[in-house]
Amino acid sequence: MAYDKFNILTSTAVPLPLENVDTDQIIPARFLKATKREGFGDNLFRDWRYNNDNSPKESFVLNNPIYSGKILVGGKNFGSGSSREHAAWAVYDYGFRCVVSSFFADIFRNNCLNVGVLPVQVSVEFSEQIFNAIYDDPNTEIEVNLPNQTITILSTGAQESFEINSYKKDNMLNGFDDIDYLQSMKTEIESFANGLLL
Amino acid sequence: MSKTLFDKVWDSHVVRKIEGGPDIFFIDRHFIHEVTSPVAFLGLKSRGLKVLYPERTFATADHNTPTINQHLPVEDPLSAIQLKALEDNSNEYGISHWGLGHQKNGIVHVVGPENGITFPGATIVCGDSHTSTHGAFGAIAFGIGTSEVEMVLTTQCIMQPKPKKMRINVNGQLGKGVTPKDVALYIISKLSTSGATGYFVEYAGDVFENMTMEGRMTVCNLSIEMGARGGMIAPDETTFTYLKDKPLSLKGEAWDTAVAHWKTLKTDADATFDKELTFLASDIEPMITYGTNPGMGMGISKNIPNAESIEGGVATYKKSLDYMGYHENDEMIGKKIDYVFLGSCTNGRIEDFRAFASIVKGRKKADNVTAWLVPGSHEVEALIKEEGILDIINEAGFVLRQPGCSACLAMNDDKVPAGKYAVSTSNRNFEGRQGPGSRTLLASPLVAAAAAVTGVVTDPRDLL
Numbered sequence: 001m002a003y004d005k006f007n008i009l010t011s012t013a014v015p016l017p018l019e020n021v022d023t024d025q026i027i028p029a030r031f032l033k034a035t036k037r038e039g040f041g042d043n044l045f046r047d048w049r050y051n052n053d054n055s056p057k058e059s060f061v062l063n064n065p066i067y068s069g070k071i072l073v074g075g076k077n078f079g080s081g082s083s084r085e086h087a088a089w090a091v092y093d094y095g096f097r098c099v100v101s102s103f104f105a106d107i108f109r110n111n112c113l114n115v116g117v118l119p120v121q122v123s124v125e126f127s128e129q130i131f132n133a134i135y136d137d138p139n140t141e142i143e144v145n146l147p148n149q150t151i152t153i154l155s156t157g158a159q160e161s162f163e164i165n166s167y168k169k170d171n172m173l174n175g176f177d178d179i180d181y182l183q184s185m186k187t188e189i190e191s192f193a194n195g196l197l198l
Numbered sequence: 199m200s201k202t203l204f205d206k207v208w209d210s211h212v213v214r215k216i217e218g219g220p221d222i223f224f225i226d227r228h229f230i231h232e233v234t235s236p237v238a239f240l241g242l243k244s245r246g247l248k249v250l251y252p253e254r255t256f257a258t259a260d261h262n263t264p265t266i267n268q269h270l271p272v273e274d275p276l277s278a279i280q281l282k283a284l285e286d287n288s289n290e291y292g293i294s295h296w297g298l299g300h301q302k303n304g305i306v307h308v309v310g311p312e313n314g315i316t317f318p319g320a321t322i323v324c325g326d327s328h329t330s331t332h333g334a335f336g337a338i339a340f341g342i343g344t345s346e347v348e349m350v351l352t353t354q355c356i357m358q359p360k361p362k363k364m365r366i367n368v369n370g371q372l373g374k375g376v377t378p379k380d381v382a383l384y385i386i387s388k389l390s391t392s393g394a395t396g397y398f399v400e401y402a403g404d405v406f407e408n409m410t411m412e413g414r415m416t417v418c419n420l421s422i423e424m425g426a427r428g429g430m431i432a433p434d435e436t437t438f439t440y441l442k443d444k445p446l447s448l449k450g451e452a453w454d455t456a457v458a459h460w461k462t463l464k465t466d467a468d469a470t471f472d473k474e475l476t477f478l479a480s481d482i483e484p485m486i487t488y489g490t491n492p493g494m495g496m497g498i499s500k501n502i503p504n505a506e507s508i509e510g511g512v513a514t515y516k517k518s519l520d521y522m523g524y525h526e527n528d529e530m531i532g533k534k535i536d537y538v539f540l541g542s543c544t545n546g547r548i549e550d551f552r553a554f555a556s557i558v559k560g561r562k563k564a565d566n567v568t569a570w571l572v573p574g575s576h577e578v579e580a581l582i583k584e585e586g587i588l589d590i591i592n593e594a595g596f597v598l599r600q601p602g603c604s605a606c607l608a609m610n611d612d613k614v615p616a617g618k619y620a621v622s623t624s625n626r627n628f629e630g631r632q633g634p635g636s637r638t639l640l641a642s643p644l645v646a647a648a649a650a651v652t653g654v655v656t657d658p659r660d661l662l
Contacts (some may be wrong), residue, residue: 019514020391020491024628029607033262033276035283047630052616055240055583067653075511077392080425080491081628082607084234106361106427111343142458153602163268163630167219177345179245183213185222186250189355193212193223193251197456198317198448 003116005175012069013177015134016061020104020180021074022081023108027090029082040086041093062094066138073130074101079108088115098144102127109141113168113175120144120151122124129153138149200466203432204363204398207463210380220357222604228255228350229306230293232262232284232383233347233609234325238348239287247352252292254354256315257284259297260305261326262609265572268298277610288529291351302577303586304601307543308329311415312577314444318433318460323350328543328625329423329428333413335441336463338398341422361427362396362472365465367403368478375659377553377621377643378413379545381405382420383485387495390509393423397473400465405479406431411440412549419544420625423492432464438585484658485532487640489518490647498645499656501562513595521629522637523617530639530655533580536571537620539632540643540652541599545623547579550643555590557647558662559588563595564653570612571596572604594651608633620650 031043048060056063073090078101079087089110091099099117102124109119121129133140133153143152146169152159164172171177182189201209213222223400223573230238235257242249249255262277264508272278281298296302307328310316318336323329327341331447346356368381386393401419414431421429438457441447449458483497496503502519504526507511519525524533540554541545551573563569570590573579579601582588588598605612608631614620616635623646627638641649644658652659 017513018488020493020509022626022628024607024626024631028634029609030615030634032233032609033280035280036240037237047634052634072200075514077395079427080391081327081422081626083325083329083341083343085237085325085345088343103395104372105390105392105425106420107341107343110358111345114345134202158312165219167216167357171517178354179241179247179345179349182222182349182355182357183247185355185543189213189222189224189250189353193354196224196226196227197459198320 001183003092004173006097006116006118006172007147008146009070010141011071012139013071013073013130013142014061014067014069015131015133016072016074019075020077020080023079023084024081025086026079026087032084032086037089037166040090041095044094046092055085067103067134070096070101071098071142071144072096073134074099076101076103076124078104080105083107085111085115088117090113091118100130109183113172116172116175117147118144118172120162122160122162126158127160129156149187200469202286202363202455202465202469202471203336203400203463204338205432205469207319207321208360219390222355222357222422223358224321224355225323225350226254226308227315227322229310229322229324229329230255230257230347231306231326232259232280234344235287235347235488236280236283238351239346241348242352249291249293249351250354255293256310257288257293258303258306258309259284261603261607263298264603264610265570265604265612270602272298272587279511288332289513295325304577305546305603307419308546308574308578311335312444312575314441314447317441317447317456318437324357327420327422331415331419331543333418333421333428334411335431336430336460338414338428338430340428341369345395348524354567355583361398363400364394364397364426364473364475365400365402365471368405368477368479369403370405372479372482373404373482375644376482376644377644378409378416380485382417383487383495384482386420386424386492387485389493391423391491391493392425394421397426399426399429401429401431407434410549411436412547415547417542419538423625426492433460453484454532483641484642484645486645486655488522488524490521490627490629492625492627492640494518495640502526502530526545526589531657533655534566534619535621535639535654536566536568536618537614538646539605539620539622539624540646541570541574541604542624544625545643546572548578550623551578551582551587553643554647555587557644558596558614558651559590561594561651564648566653567650569570569650570595570599570605572599573601605632608630621646641653
C-alpha cells in the first residue's frame with residue numbers, strides 16, 4: 001500500500017520509556033477483526049489508553065496534551081511479539097511517522113519499513129538524552145534526517161547517526177514498496193521456481 | 199565452504215541478492231489465515247495482480263473461530279465477515295481452503311505438519327509469528343506482516359536480509375516431569391525476550407535429538423519469544439518417520455530422492471555460528487512464568503526474583519509484577535488460579551493431551567477452576583477420542599472443545615476475565631493477551647494439569 005514519502009521530519013515527540021512494549025499492547029487482538037486497513041489509530045495502545053468504560057486514562061502519555069508530535073520514542077525491545085502488521089498500521093494511522101528505540105523487535109521493524117514508518121535505532125545513551133530533553137521541555141523538537149541518516153535533538157544539538165539499508169532507504173524516500181520491485185522480477189522468479197524439486 | 203543447516207536452506211532459496219539491501223527470497227510454502235490475509239488480498243485487487251502459485255499457499259481458519267458449536271453460524275458479525283473473506287479470496291484465487299467445519303480445519307501450525315505440507319529444507323512463511331513451529335522439520339519458517347503476505351501471493355518471494363546464526367545446545371537427560379515446553383521457557387528465561395533478536399537459531403544436542411517431532415515443534419514454536427525470527431532442528435530419522443505417508447508428503451521414488459537430499463542438510467562439522475550457547479538438561483525443572491513477557495519465567499520451585507537481580511529496567515519489571523498482583527520473593531507454588539487453558543500451536547497436539555491426561559486420570563477438576571481444553575485440529579480431536587483420553591478427561595470433570603487458537607489470543611469468546619489467573623500452555627503472557635486484564639502463567643501441559651486438579655500452582659512432579 002502506498003504511503004507518504006519520508007525525507008526530513010522535524011517534530012516534537014511522545015515519550016514512552018517502557019521496555020518490551022509488545023504488539024499486543026500496541027494493538028490488542030480483539031481489534032484485528034477488520035478486513036480493511038482503516039481506523040487502527042483509534043485503538044493504538046487501546047488498553048493503556050482507555051478504561052473499560054472507554055474513558056481516557058489520564059495517566060497515559062497519549063492522553064496527556066503536553067506531549068504530541070509525529071515521533072514516538074519507546075524503550076528497549078520495542079514491538080516484540082506478534083507479527084501483526086496492524087501494529088505498524090496503528091502507529092502510522094495515529095499520525096506517527098517515526099519510532100525511536102534503542103532496540104527493535106525484527107518483525108515490527110520490518111513491518112514499519114513496509115508501511116512507511118521509519119524505525120530509528122539509537123544508542124541507549126542517546127535514547128536517554130531524548131527522554132530527558134522531552135521531559136525538560138515537551139516542545140523540544142527532534143529532527144530525523146533520512147537522506148543523511150541522522151537524528152538530532154534540536155534544543156541541545158546532540159546528534160547520532162542511524163542505520164538503514166540503502167534499498168529500504170530509497171524506498172522510504174520515494175514512497176515505493178517491495179511489490180513494485182518484486183513485480184519487475186517475475187521472469188527471474190519463475191525460472192528459479194522451475195528449477196526446484198518441490 | 200562449510201555451511202550450517204540454516205545456510206544450506208537459506209542460500210538455496212535466494213533468487214537474487216541486492217547490493218546493500220535484502221535478498222530476494224523464494225518461499226516454498228505459504229500459510230494464510232483469516233486475520234492477516236484480507237488486507238493483502240485487497241492490495242492484490244487494487245493493483246490488479248494475480249496469485250502466482252496458488253498451489254503453494256494453504257488457507258485455514260483458526261484465529262477467530264468459536265470453539266463450541268462450530269456447526270452453527272458464527273455469532274460475532276466481524277468474525278463471520280473475516281471468515282467469509284478468507285473463503286471467498288481462496289476460492290477466487292484457487293487456493294486450497296480448510297475453513298470452519300472442514301475435516302482438516304485446525305490451527306495453521308498444527309495442520310500444516312500433520313498433513314505433510316511442511317517438509318525439511320523448505321522455506322515457509324505465514325502472517326503469524328509462530329510460523330517458527332515448522333522449523334522443527336529443518337525448514338526455515340518465520341512470521342511475516344501483511345504487506346509480505348501480499349508479496350508472497352503475487353510473486354512467491356519476500357525481501358529479507360539474511361539473519362545472523364545462533365546455535366543453542368542442550369545436552370544430557372531431562373528429568374521427570376520436564377517437557378519440551380520447559381526446555382523452551384528455560385532458554386527464554388536465560389536469553390530474555392530480545393536475546394536472540396537478529397538471529398536464526400539452530401537447536402542441537404542430546405535433548406533435541408531425543409525429542410519427538412511434537413516436542414521439537416513446541417520448542418521451535420517458542421523461538422520468536424526470545425526475539426529470534428525462527429528456530430530449526432536438523433532433520434533426522436524422527437523427522438522422516440513422522441512425515442512418511444502423511445496425506446501431502448511425497449510418495450514412492452520421489453520420497454526416497456527427497457529423503458536422500460534432506461539427509462545432506464545438517465550443519466557441517468566445522469561450520470561456525472555468530473553465537474553459540476550451551477545448557478545442561480539437568481539444570482531444567484518444570485517452568486512457570488510470573489510476569490508479563492515469556493522471558494519472565496523460572497523453575498516452579500523457585501521464588502520470584504528481586505528487581506535488582508534482573509537485567510533491564512526496574513520500573514518496567516515492577517509494573518509487570520503489579521499487573522500480575524505478585525511481589526518480589528513470592529513463591530509461585532500454592533498461588534491460586536482461576537482458569538486453565540490447554541491448547542494453541544505451542545501445546546495443542548496429541549502428546550500434550552496425553553500428558554495432561556496422565557495427571558488428571560483418577561483425579562477431579564478443582565471446583566474453583568474453569569478449564570478450556572482445545573485441540574489443535576480435528577485430527578488431534580479424533581486421536582483424543584480414539585486413545586480413550588476423552589473418557590479420562592470427562593471422568594475428571596473436564597470438557598473437550600473444538601479446534602482453534604482460542605484463548606491463546608482471545609479473539610473469540612474464550613476470554614479470561616480481568617484480574618483472573620490462567621495457567622496456560624500457550625506462548626504469550628503479555629498484558630491482556632488472554633482477555634483485557636487477564637493474568638497469564640505460561641507452563642507445560644503437565645503443570646497446567648496439576649493446577650487444574652488442585653486449583654493452585656502445583657509442582658507436577660508431586661502428582662506423577
